[in-house]
Amino acid sequence: MELLVPEIGLVVFQTIAFLLLMFVLAKFAWKPVLAAIKEREHNIDEALNKAELAKQEMVRLAAQNEELMKEARAERDLMLKEAKTLKDSIVNEAKHSAQTEGAKLIEKARIEIENQKKAALAELKDQVSSLSIDIAERVLRNQLADKAKQQDFVADLLKDIELN
Amino acid sequence: MDCSHVFDFKVNRLTLVFTLFLALFFVTPLLYAQEDTSKATVTAHAEPEAEKKFNLGKFALHHIADSHSWHVIGDTFIGLPVILYSQGGLVMFNSNEFHGDDEAKLVIERAGQRFVKLHEKIYYASETANAEGEYVELGADHHATNARPLDFSITKNVCTLILSVVVMLAIFLNVANGYKKRVGKSPKGLQSWVEPLILFVRDDIARPNLGHKYERFMPYLLTVFFFIWINNMLGLVPFLPGGANLTGNIAVTAVLSVITLIIVVTNGNKYYWKHIFTPDVPWWLYIVLVPVEIIGVFTKPIALAIRLFANITAGHILMLSLIGLIFVFNSVYVSLVSVPFALFIGAIELLVAFIQAFIFTMLSALFIGMAIEEHH
Numbered sequence: 001m002e003l004l005v006p007e008i009g010l011v012v013f014q015t016i017a018f019l020l021l022m023f024v025l026a027k028f029a030w031k032p033v034l035a036a037i038k039e040r041e042h043n044i045d046e047a048l049n050k051a052e053l054a055k056q057e058m059v060r061l062a063a064q065n066e067e068l069m070k071e072a073r074a075e076r077d078l079m080l081k082e083a084k085t086l087k088d089s090i091v092n093e094a095k096h097s098a099q100t101e102g103a104k105l106i107e108k109a110r111i112e113i114e115n116q117k118k119a120a121l122a123e124l125k126d127q128v129s130s131l132s133i134d135i136a137e138r139v140l141r142n143q144l145a146d147k148a149k150q151q152d153f154v155a156d157l158l159k160d161i162e163l164n
Numbered sequence: 165m166d167c168s169h170v171f172d173f174k175v176n177r178l179t180l181v182f183t184l185f186l187a188l189f190f191v192t193p194l195l196y197a198q199e200d201t202s203k204a205t206v207t208a209h210a211e212p213e214a215e216k217k218f219n220l221g222k223f224a225l226h227h228i229a230d231s232h233s234w235h236v237i238g239d240t241f242i243g244l245p246v247i248l249y250s251q252g253g254l255v256m257f258n259s260n261e262f263h264g265d266d267e268a269k270l271v272i273e274r275a276g277q278r279f280v281k282l283h284e285k286i287y288y289a290s291e292t293a294n295a296e297g298e299y300v301e302l303g304a305d306h307h308a309t310n311a312r313p314l315d316f317s318i319t320k321n322v323c324t325l326i327l328s329v330v331v332m333l334a335i336f337l338n339v340a341n342g343y344k345k346r347v348g349k350s351p352k353g354l355q356s357w358v359e360p361l362i363l364f365v366r367d368d369i370a371r372p373n374l375g376h377k378y379e380r381f382m383p384y385l386l387t388v389f390f391f392i393w394i395n396n397m398l399g400l401v402p403f404l405p406g407g408a409n410l411t412g413n414i415a416v417t418a419v420l421s422v423i424t425l426i427i428v429v430t431n432g433n434k435y436y437w438k439h440i441f442t443p444d445v446p447w448w449l450y451i452v453l454v455p456v457e458i459i460g461v462f463t464k465p466i467a468l469a470i471r472l473f474a475n476i477t478a479g480h481i482l483m484l485s486l487i488g489l490i491f492v493f494n495s496v497y498v499s500l501v502s503v504p505f506a507l508f509i510g511a512i513e514l515l516v517a518f519i520q521a522f523i524f525t526m527l528s529a530l531f532i533g534m535a536i537e538e539h540h
Binding site: 002003004005006007008009010011012013014015017018019020021022024025026028029030031032033034036037039040043 | 225228229230247283307314315316317319321322325326329332333336337339340343344347348359362363366379382383384386387388391413414415416418419420423473477
């Protein structure tokens with residue numbers, strides 16, 4: 001079969017052309033192309049990994065936020081409660097001190113009133129006694145203006161006095 | 165229920181296509197047989213009658229063979245340079261100087277040497293013409309027995325070879341440029357057309373067969389894949405830039421498979437050589453096994469070369485034969501059958517063009533992978 005006998009010319013040209021093609025393409029095409037494809041695949045993988053990590057981070061952050069919110073709320077509640085207790089205690093204290101102060105004042109006032117009353121009574125007594133002496137003096141003077149009446153009077157007094 | 169009906173229909177159609185495909189393998193030998201008988205009849209009959217009759221075998225074999233001129237259309241031929249390394253030194257002339265002679269009837273004298281062309285092969289011319297006016301001595305099998313100069317002509321196949329090299333350089337340097345321009349971006353234009361194929365070679369051919377050391381062999385595998393595929397496709401184009409049967413030429417496939425062999429042999433590790441020279445069998449089996457293994461080293465690339473050559477050549481012969489039937493029966497009505505059938509075969513040849521490129525690359529990768537495989 002003539003078809004199965006390679007021609008020397010084509011063998012030589014094919015060898016030269018193919019090897020040349022292979023080395024040129026290897027250097028200027030396959031190497032940069034394969035490197036670029038590999039690089040891009042690497043980038044895509046990395047981007048996907050990063051996205052996955054970001055997603056996890058997001059979930060983590062959301063959970064953290066929730067936790068923070070909870071904490072803040074608890075803290076706020078605590079603060080409110082504390083404030084309330086504080087307020088109550090202040091009010092109570094104020095009330096208590098006001099009461100004691102009031103009681104003290106009332107006591108003071110009472111003592112004062114008592115003192116005033118005593119002083120007034122003493123004065124009244126003095127006045128009453130001086131008035132009554134005065135009246136008695138005047139009456140006596142009036143009564144004892146004439147002799148007869150003095151006699152009667154002495155007699156009356158004497159009547160009242162019982163000699164025992 | 166509806167679905168199963170559709171499925172049956174599809175299966176039927178697939179079966180039909182497959183049957184036709186299988187039929188090809190039975191039809192092809194028949195055509196070869198017919199070609200032989202027609203040859204026989206041609207030689208049996210008288211010369212003038214044989215010339216009138218269309219010879220399908222001769223026609224097909226002429227078309228798949230290499231040529232010193234490129235047929236354009238009708239009687240127009242592009243003359244290609246003939247370069248001969250003869251006893252008188254390097255000789256160069258235009259093939260048009262043969263004036264279309266392919267019967268060794270026209271002698272060209274250069275550098276003191278006389279050359280004739282017979283069936284697209286250049287011979288040293290005989291001193292005198294024989295009875296038919298041919299300046300060659302024909303042997304018993306009607307082949308010339310004259311000596312031949314070393315023929316380094318730029319033939320039709322060499323032109324196609326150069327064309328395909330230029331096309332590949334244009335495509336892939338452009339693609340590489342695209343990667344440089346759009347670093348890290350998605351591919352665009354030619355780049356997005358080529359990238360899946362490069363990934364196909366890398367992920368489906370190189371990686372499964374070569375393992376993690378695949379990168380070293382990627383340039384060869386990619387080049388050989390695209391070279392075979394593009395040339396298979398160029399061969400299917402029936403007019404000028406295509407039409408040459410480059411990958412159906414044994415010289416081309418032999419060179420490619422020898423390169424595979426060289427890569428296998430130079431990269432084979434100690435396990436590979438141990439497997440050939442001291443396999444794990446009782447020593448007395450070495451007498452049989454070692455020669456078989458050594459033969460195996462060479463049969464693998466030979467099978468590679470023959471497979472590609474035979475597949476592509478067979479495809480071309482089949483197409484030519486189907487179209488040639490019109491001229492055999494000398495009736496235009498034959499075209500009603502042969503043209504649709506040729507179209508069908510043409511579609512299959514497109515598939516074969518890819519599959520053969522894939523198989524050659526795949527088996528090359530497999531053989532290299534077997535040679536570099538680490539055993540634990």
